[in-house]
Amino acid sequence: MEDSNIDTSTTTSETIAEEVSLFSMPDIILFSLIVGLLTYWFLFRKKKDEIPEFTKIQPTASSVKDSSFVEKMKKTGRNIIVFYGSQTGTAEEFANRLSKDAHRYGMRGMSADPEEYDLADLGSLSEIENSLAVFCMATYGEGDPTDNAQDFYDWLQETDVDLSGVKYAVFGLGNKTYEHFNAMGKHRHGQGVRGGDGPPEELPEPETPL
Incomplete structure (x- = not known):
């Protein structure tokens, strides 16, 4: 009975270790960065896109007919x-x-x-x-x-x-x-x-x- 428990525990530990190994450190950092950017965009983006206001270019004296x-x-x-x-x-x-x-x-x-x-x-x-x-x-x-x-x-x-x-x-x-x-x-x-x-x-x- 004890041997059975030990085998089960060992199998579970190996499974967890195997799942953790699927995500390397760079993957975790990249994932965190993406989540952070999405959170910032949803929380701080403007409610309505503003139409840029263009300044009218005044013609120079030489271009005036x-x-x-x-x-x-x-x-x-x-x-x-x-x-x-x-x-x-x-x-x-x-x-x-x-x-x-x-x-x-x-x-x-x-x-x-x-x-x-x-x-x-x-x-x-x-x-x-x-x-x-x-x-x-x-x-x-x-x-x-x-x-x-x-x-x-x-x-x-x-x-x-x-x-x-x-x-x-x-x-x-x-x-x-x-x-x-x-x-x-x-x-x-x-x-x-x-x-x-x-x-x-x-x-x-x-x-x-x-």
Whole structure:
């Protein structure tokens, strides 16, 4: 009888030892860590996820379309601005050359994409002594403005522009073989006359296609 009890006790001890050996120390630590994290999450998590509040990014001065080209000219000491309406880059290149060549006549120029500025600022150009605005305008398609001059074109059509005292010149780029040769140059010239800034009544057209 005693031997039977000893065998039973020995078997039970071996079984317990065998079960304990199934969990090594790293397993026990990992299990405890998981239990701790789950407990923390359930006890301390927020009742409701908060929607993050995004701060509206204020545009910088350089990215704002209505930046003042007149103020820029004043700060940089320039008195000639050459706007270009360009589709393929020819008018833009010509405007850059014109603005750089201004120094030959004792003046300082800059070229400008009309899409990047508020053209209503033209009325303030006369604040600069001996100032001049030049428009190098190419014609696109069937007498249409180039993409970068579309807003400028619409603005001229829809706005009562007062350009009194503003001196300007128009250079239309095109080819006489086109059905709508120099349409944008003629349009800009006509708008300027109505604005009262006094260019020639007749816009001369070069005999040689450009």
